[in-house]
Amino acid sequence: xxxxxxxxxxxxxxxxxxxxxxxxxxxxxxxxxxxxxxxxxxxxxxxxxxxxxxxxxxxxxxxxxxxxxxxxxxxxxxxxxxxxxxxxxxxxxxxxxxxxxxxxxxxxxxxxxxxxxxxxxxxxxxxxxxxxxxxxxxxxxxxxxxxxxxxxxxxxxxxxxxxxxxxxxxxxxxxxxxxxxxxxxxxxxxxxxxxxxxxxxxxxxxxxxxxxxxxxxxxxxxxxxxxxxxxxxxxxxxxxxxxxxxxxxxxxxxxxxxxxxxxxxxxxxxxxxxxxxxxxxxxxxxxxxxxxxxxxxxxxxxxxxxxxxxxxxxxxxxxxxxxxxxxxxxxxxxxxxxxxxxxxxxxxxxxxxxxxxxxxxxxxxxxxxxxxxxxxxxxxxxxxxxxxxxxxxxxxxxxxxxxxxxxxxxxxxxxxxxxxxxxxxxxxxxxxx
Amino acid sequence: xxxxxxxxxxxxxxxxxxxxxxxxxxxxxxxxxxxxxxxxxxxxxxxxxxxxxxxxxxxxxxxxxxxxxxxxxxxxxxxxxxxxxxxxxxxxxxxxxxxxxxxxxxxxxxxxxxxxxxxxxxxxxxxxxxxxxxxxxxxxxxxxxxxxxxxxxxxxxxxxxxxxxxxxxxxxxxxxxxxxxxxxxxxxxxxxxxxxxxxxxxxxxxxxxxxxxxxxxxxxxxxxxxxxxxxxxxxxxxxxxxxxxxxxxxxxxxxxxxxxxxxxxxxxxxxxxxxxxxxxxxxxxxxxxxxxxxxxxxxxxxxxxxxxxxxxxxxxxxxxxxxxxxxxxxxxxxxxxxxxxxxxxxxxxxxxxxxxxxxxxxxxxxxxxxxxxxxxxxxxxxxxxxxxxxxxxxxxxxxxxxxxxxxxxxxxxxxxxxxxxxxxxxxxxxxxx
Numbered sequence: 001x002x003x004x005x006x007x008x009x010x011x012x013x014x015x016x017x018x019x020x021x022x023x024x025x026x027x028x029x030x031x032x033x034x035x036x037x038x039x040x041x042x043x044x045x046x047x048x049x050x051x052x053x054x055x056x057x058x059x060x061x062x063x064x065x066x067x068x069x070x071x072x073x074x075x076x077x078x079x080x081x082x083x084x085x086x087x088x089x090x091x092x093x094x095x096x097x098x099x100x101x102x103x104x105x106x107x108x109x110x111x112x113x114x115x116x117x118x119x120x121x122x123x124x125x126x127x128x129x130x131x132x133x134x135x136x137x138x139x140x141x142x143x144x145x146x147x148x149x150x151x152x153x154x155x156x157x158x159x160x161x162x163x164x165x166x167x168x169x170x171x172x173x174x175x176x177x178x179x180x181x182x183x184x185x186x187x188x189x190x191x192x193x194x195x196x197x198x199x200x201x202x203x204x205x206x207x208x209x210x211x212x213x214x215x216x217x218x219x220x221x222x223x224x225x226x227x228x229x230x231x232x233x234x235x236x237x238x239x240x241x242x243x244x245x246x247x248x249x250x251x252x253x254x255x256x257x258x259x260x261x262x263x264x265x266x267x268x269x270x271x272x273x274x275x276x277x278x279x280x281x282x283x284x285x286x287x288x289x290x291x292x293x294x295x296x297x298x299x300x301x302x303x304x305x306x307x308x309x310x311x312x313x314x315x316x317x318x319x320x321x322x323x324x325x326x327x328x329x330x331x332x333x334x335x336x337x338x339x340x341x342x343x344x345x346x347x348x349x350x351x352x353x354x355x356x357x358x359x360x361x362x363x364x365x366x367x368x369x370x371x372x373x374x375x376x377x378x379x380x381x382x383x384x385x386x387x388x389x390x391x392x393x394x395x396x397x398x399x400x401x402x403x404x405x406x407x408x409x410x411x412x413x414x415x416x417x418x419x420x421x422x423x424x425x426x427x428x429x430x431x432x433x
Numbered sequence: 434x435x436x437x438x439x440x441x442x443x444x445x446x447x448x449x450x451x452x453x454x455x456x457x458x459x460x461x462x463x464x465x466x467x468x469x470x471x472x473x474x475x476x477x478x479x480x481x482x483x484x485x486x487x488x489x490x491x492x493x494x495x496x497x498x499x500x501x502x503x504x505x506x507x508x509x510x511x512x513x514x515x516x517x518x519x520x521x522x523x524x525x526x527x528x529x530x531x532x533x534x535x536x537x538x539x540x541x542x543x544x545x546x547x548x549x550x551x552x553x554x555x556x557x558x559x560x561x562x563x564x565x566x567x568x569x570x571x572x573x574x575x576x577x578x579x580x581x582x583x584x585x586x587x588x589x590x591x592x593x594x595x596x597x598x599x600x601x602x603x604x605x606x607x608x609x610x611x612x613x614x615x616x617x618x619x620x621x622x623x624x625x626x627x628x629x630x631x632x633x634x635x636x637x638x639x640x641x642x643x644x645x646x647x648x649x650x651x652x653x654x655x656x657x658x659x660x661x662x663x664x665x666x667x668x669x670x671x672x673x674x675x676x677x678x679x680x681x682x683x684x685x686x687x688x689x690x691x692x693x694x695x696x697x698x699x700x701x702x703x704x705x706x707x708x709x710x711x712x713x714x715x716x717x718x719x720x721x722x723x724x725x726x727x728x729x730x731x732x733x734x735x736x737x738x739x740x741x742x743x744x745x746x747x748x749x750x751x752x753x754x755x756x757x758x759x760x761x762x763x764x765x766x767x768x769x770x771x772x773x774x775x776x777x778x779x780x781x782x783x784x785x786x787x788x789x790x791x792x793x794x795x796x797x798x799x800x801x802x803x804x805x806x807x808x809x810x811x812x813x814x815x816x817x818x819x820x821x822x823x824x825x826x827x828x829x830x831x832x833x834x835x836x837x838x839x840x841x842x843x844x845x846x847x848x849x850x851x852x853x854x855x856x857x858x859x860x861x862x863x864x865x866x
Contacts, residue, residue: 006740016475048500048556065505072497092440111481113505354690374534374572388532
């Protein structure tokens with residue numbers, strides 16, 4: 001029919017069918033429960049903002065990827081491309097309404113008109129959490145601990161969080177008189193895992209010279225354990241200093257909480273972004289390290305500087321939800337649940353529709369989601385439908401409908417029990433939980 | 434400083450600070466729990482779609498309000514302005530992946546560049562739920578029952594759901610030979626509550642003539658109860674017919690489930706939208722009727738007609754989340770909770786930061802969200818901070834830190850107990866739940 005509009009979505013965008021959406025929400029719900037247990041609170045900001053706010057002083061890649069247009073009032077607006085910039089604007093705007101240190105999380109969609117090759121999406125979900133307004137070591141450690149415990153709570157298995165301190169790196173660069181090239185050096189070092197030692201050495205030699213390139217490569221090499229690495233870094237940076245002392249304190253907290261095994265001091269971790277000034281980290285799954293970092297971030301000392309004179313320091317992190325879901329998928333750990341309802345009520349007589357809802361409401365009130373089938377089709381068709389919808393059990397009401405005289409079909413074993421009461425069914429459901 | 438960018442958001446858009454966001458999420462969580470208990474499943478669709486998909490055959494108001502632009506690839510795209518059109522497209526696209534009847538919900542933001550007067554927003558949240566692929570009376574009734582039970586579960590008090598049947602109205606119009614003017618008549622009748630009887634009569638007289646205007650006004654007048662109204666409507670429509678029979682069946686289900694008191698047959702409810710063909714409804718709060726309908730919808734017989742040859746009938750509804758929150762606010766029923774953590778741990782010695790997290794983790798694992806204060810400020814400042822953050826209790830660790838020798842400050846009564854153990858604290862928290 002020429003009249004029809006072809007139902008299709010934009011490249012890089014996705015529909016989520018129930019099975020995928022239930023898994024996605026279940027993941028978000030477990031992440032949120034963990035954040036909340038640490039006293040972190042949710043905020044939300046608009047999807048659309050002034051382009052000037054989002055682009056700040058402008059930036060190459062971002063500017064090319066951002067969805068930007070003029071609205072009805074001729075305003076230059078854009079869809080947010082991350083949750084950090086809106087958060088910085090939010091802090092500058094609402095500073096007086098917030099008690100510092102402010103611990104917030106924000107889980108929401110962002111948009112980038114990126115090349116969609118390599119499994120990248122143009123619409124994806126970010127999951128950010130920050131502690132703003134505290135310079136304390138305790139804040140750094142809390143973020144690390146929360147990352148570890150949250151990821152372990154959502155079923156991706158054990159994680160290894162690679163940590164580093166930008167300040168120690170900077171001191172080392174100062175000592176070898178490489179500070180003026182620090183941006184180029186950090187970017188190059190960041191590529192180590194991708195391009196390998198040789199290529200990194202070549203690039204660094206071009207930036208500085210061969211001997212200092214060698215020193216850098218030695219600096220970023222982890223030693224046999226956390227303490228040895230920290231010792232080597234500290235020496236290379238010219239001896240004990242506030243940053244190495246801070247790193248030692250964080251390590252002490254790791255030991256005090258029995259979590260040291262989850263952390264790895266890796267001097268090659270730098271995080272490309274300019275605004276990090278202290279601790280930085282990336283998180284890898286022990287069961288699937290090749291997927292890359294699933295949770296990264298660091299400490300910054302002036303988050304809202306574009307919009308406010310007040311310096312707001314803090315420490316934050318971001319979980320890549322889409323990457324986590326890919327990981328769970330690869331590990332076969334997605335539940336692929338089709339519904340929240342394990343039990344359904346069959347439709348025997350249309351005129352008993354009210355009674356079926358009464359029956360179902362009893363189960364719902366007892367905490368068991370229950371779907372009511374709506375059409376009096378052949379019972380075998382109803383078995384198939386209930387199973388397709390993800391139910392394990394199907395109640396087959398009698399004619400006349402009596403709460404103490406029901407049938408219960410186990411859709412897995414394909415056995416049906418007769419003359420069972422609603423109370424007995426509840427007992428069975430409780431046992432299965 | 435001339436350098437700073439002013440931190441501001443677009444007119445009609447909103448930031449949600451924690452207190453508001455916690456209330457909003459708590460509302461959504463309760464709504465979702467109710468939907469899920471009926472076997473409804475979530476879906477999600479892209480925020481951005483082809484403009485052609487969203488605008489369909491084009492429509493005056495919508496076309497003016499929609500946020501529409503050309504993306505990087507020159508595609509004509511737009512932000513969704515409701516969740517119904519994307520759902521229709523979703524159904525046409527994924528028909529073969531879904532088991533019908535399909536019961537889905539979708540809670541998400543939509544955008545309309547509306548005039549922002551009268552408390553309207555340009556970014557707001559819709560909460561839609563539908564049963565698609567069933568013509569059954571049971572489907573109509575399930576939507577009504579779920580609306581009632583969901584709204585009662587979220588603390589807005591009792592509701593009154595006004596129901597009507599478009600089919601009976603159409604039969605009546607046919608009888609008085611007014612069918613060719615039905616769109617105008619329905620739109621006029623829809624305004625009754627706003628403009629009053631006299632003005633409605635005048636408008637109807639212009640559309641038809643004075644005697645028939647009078648007949649319409651009599652038709653849309655509710656009688657003393659559901660049955661009497663249905664009887665009068667049926668007679669005016671020319672006697673018993675399939676639609677009046679259906680309405681009677683629905684009324685029977687209301688009585689069978691003991692919910693008839695929540696429903697009101699109101700023949701003046703028509704819902705403006707053209708696609709409704711059967712049952713239609715609007716929901717009012719008994720405690721705050723003037724706020725208008727908080728949940729409306731109806732039955733349609735061809736939802737995805739723009740994109741698919743297959744006729745998909747169904748019944749659906751939409752909760753206006755922003756209006757519900759206004760209502761709860763007016764009724765003083767928002768919790769205005771500042772955090773999920775009722776308890777916090779004070780910071781006595783910086784070097785015990787690891788130990789404080791161990792303490793807090795015990796409480797978190799016992800189900801009590803617990804915030805750790807990060808800086809060793811004066812204790813009275815920590816009292817103030819913990820209170821500001823919404824905690825009721827503050828644990829004051831000793832020096833040295835011992836789990837069996839803690840202080841517990843009740844921030845409400847301002848009393849502090851000494852020498853209390855973590856187990857005793859857990860017992861107190863359990864009692865308070």
